[in-house]
Amino acid sequence: MLLKDEVGMLQRVPLFSGIEPTKLKLLAFTSDRVSYSAGQILFRQGDEGDAAYVILSGRADVLVDSDSGPIKVAELAPNSIVGEIAILCNSSRTATVRAASPLEALKISKDHFLRLMKEFPEMTIEILRVLADRLSHTTADLIDARNA
């Protein structure tokens, strides 16, 4: 997959949809292309967060440790971004991400990601929107769980 294809992929990620293509190209160029085979770990819960990943192809599972072993809480499809929370909050990883099939991803380092946010307010707003969206979902889930 070439740089220009990656740019096409990034454009389809909601987070980056508002950013002009030349900037996306720069982001793609300065990010590392990484590939994983099925079962390989992208990062582990509790690790220090140093990068976010955009899935280009393949699928990945999001796992959370519990007393009875890891629980799968979500599945990631191409065009989704993962790992951005640990970067934003300077915290450790809140979940483990494991490749479920051969996986190609773009690894955006923490410094680059923060730099982008500083330079492109539209992207920052988009990230805020996604996060707020997730929060409202989580809150709804919590209410459901309480009521259940």
Next chain:
Amino acid sequence: MEPSLARYIWTHTKKQQVWILMIVVLSMIPYFISFDLPKLIVNGPIQGKGFGEPGATQPFMRLHYDLPFIGEVQFFSGFQLDRTETLFALSIVFLLLVIINGLFKLYINTYKGRLGERMLRRIRFDLIDRVLRFPPIYFKRVKSAEVATMVKDEVEPLGGFIGDAFLQPVLLGGQALTAMLFIMVQNFWLGTIAVVIVVIQIVLIPRMRRRLIVLGRERQLTARALSGRVGEIVDGIGAVHVHDTSNYERADIAARLGLIFKIRFDLYQWKFMVKFLNNFLAQLTPFLFYMIGGYLVIRGRLDVGQLVAVISAYKDLPGPMKELIDWDQARQDVQVKYQQVVEQFTVEGLIAPRIGALTIDAPGPMTNPLSAINLSIADDGGGMLLDRISLQVKPGETVALVSTATGGAEALAEAFARLNWPDSGKIASGADDLLELPEAVTGRRMSYASSDVFLFHASLRDNLLYGLKHAPLTSVPYEGAAADQQRWNIHEARRSGNSDLDIRSDWIDYASAGATGPHDLFEAVRRVLDAVLLSRDILDLGLRSSADLTRHTELARRIVELRAALRTRLEQEGLSGLVVPFEPGAYNKEASIGQNLLFGAAAGPELADKALAANPYFASVLRQAGLDRTLFEMGMEIAEQAIELFADLPPDHQFFQQLAFMGAEEIPAYETLLQRLKNRPYEAVSENDRAMIVTLSFAYIEPRHRFGLLSEDLMSKIVAARNRFYETLPSELQNAIERYDPAKYIAAASVMDNVLFGRVGNNHPDAPDRIRSIVYDILDELGLYAELLDVGLDFNVGAGGRRLTAGQRQKLDVARALLKRPDFLILNRPLSALDQRAQDKVLRNVLDEARCDGHSPAIVWVVTNPAMGMMFDRVIVFDSGKLVEDGTLETLLAGKGIFKELLS
């Protein structure tokens, strides 16, 4: 040290000074004769005196003397020569005298030069010898850079002066007196004029120069302080940056330089003022000669020949006079410098020479207990670190010293290591005062490591073995020219009072490390490195550095086996995809185009980096392979892409780290180049511009940069060009490149690159770690682990060991102390840079390692954590400089003392 410079010089060089004085006196004879000759030539053959009639002759070289009581005696009647012949003969004698005088001068100058250099060498050695014997407290007060500048720069002028110390006044004084006497003989009144002027010079000039000496002393002190400050800035550069004080430092240095400038400028002003006056006085004399002498000639009371002789003799007077006055100035100047230095090096309580005397034979073990008797130690400010402590450490005992923050256990450990001298009381080994024992005993039978580590700017190996280098143990056989050189070295060293021990001898005391020679020393080294958990770090260093093939032959010999083993292992583990190996006939996609073209490691500057594209031979290979235009177009494409991506970014943007093709500062240049070259046919582009553009393509790696520029056709062309490059490689480039050969070790590449012989895939994030651990496994299996450790030991630790982390430095220090296998091992918070878990692990290992092979040294360990006391036979607790508890762990735990408090 001898406070008077003159006496110091005389004591060490009197024989030579007397000899050279004699030579100088001897040289006066032809010197004097040469004064008389011009008069003879002018008056005799030129003016015709004695050659009145044509064909008249005069005797030449007639030897006759008027002796008292005997009358005139003629030894030789001489040759009879006519006027022209006499002129030639006298002129040739003049020439001979010039040569003889010159040869004398040459000999004298060489001799005194050597004399001066020997003395300089002696002074420097004496100074360093003193530094080695200073009491420890002295080093808290001096800056190392100041000591260095005193030894190196401040005594330097002494060398130039010493040869002249006694010689110059005699030589120049003799010359001046000779000239003066000669003038006097020719004409009393002209002579008197010269004498008066000279007296004025001698009295006036040195007076004026007194100020110069004062200024010179100030210059010396300010310059010394400057080098001290420069040394501080270098050592404390971290603090400067951390606190944003670089401008404070700039201001400080500027102020100092301003002061130095002022002093130096004052010096110049005075110097030239004095020079002017001196010259004026010297020129005044000829003026008087011309006027008064000329008057006398006109009056017929003086003949022209006499006047010419006086004037030409006077030419020789100001020179020696001036130099004599300069000598006097130099003497005072040097005396001041010498005193300044001597003052600094005169220290109370110097360690006696016998303490550090060379001892070849290994001393017997220290079987007596080590005891502190009524020991008190105060810090520089007078606060008590230890207050009348008495305790005894028996041989073989392991003791933990536990201390509160102000406890003083560290001071005790330093006192055991002789680094801190008691203010009262003493440390004794049996009945002997520890400070009275020779270092040959304490330095070999005791060892010490602390958290404050000093490493030398040398390899890890040299630093590790440093503690074993007590005495030269072998005599090195020298042959032929080397033997002559060595004889000369020893001779000269002795003449200058230097040490003549051979630094090239093998100084390593293998026996004390439990080895018998270089071949089995490594086993001992490996064990101590394992004990302090340093082996892994050194292996990593080894992998990343290139091995010295003259030393590490085994790696090169078995490289094929190693590479095969790695391939097999990667296949077994299903990881073949991680590494793309180099194959002579194939393109390696994970390597750059440049690497694929060159297919070797550049061993010289000709084919390295940016020089590659501009290399004429390489460019011709590209042309023949039909690649020049393709790579140029590719370079243009890369330039366009890079500029599109990066042109808007500020030059310090971190994204530039990702741009392998060009640096941020090169972007504008490429931008204009691109505009210039766009739409221009390839043929019209200059060689230089082509190279600039083609260079860009060399850094391109498809999987990493993903511009989509590489095609199958291009790859095969590149492989073809590679082969062509090596087929016709000109002889001058043979040594500039080492071709990748699957069967050969590449000396210019790191060990890791050699084992890999390929490139790690760009898109496997954890590949490097996995591969490294596999490589270690393989090296261990093939028995090459030790060899790699040895490569790692070649690593240069940098100034003060700063290329290592604090933890690594401390581990190395402990390993060094352990390697000696001492009878008393003193460890003073040796691992404070490590976390507690690592400290515990190393502690356990060190206790085991120290007691291996039936050794049972006493171990005194100042622990950072009271819990570490569990591992020792005995625990001693200090609080506020006092010993508060002493006993086995059980007794202390049973009591209700401070130890129990500290433990909780």
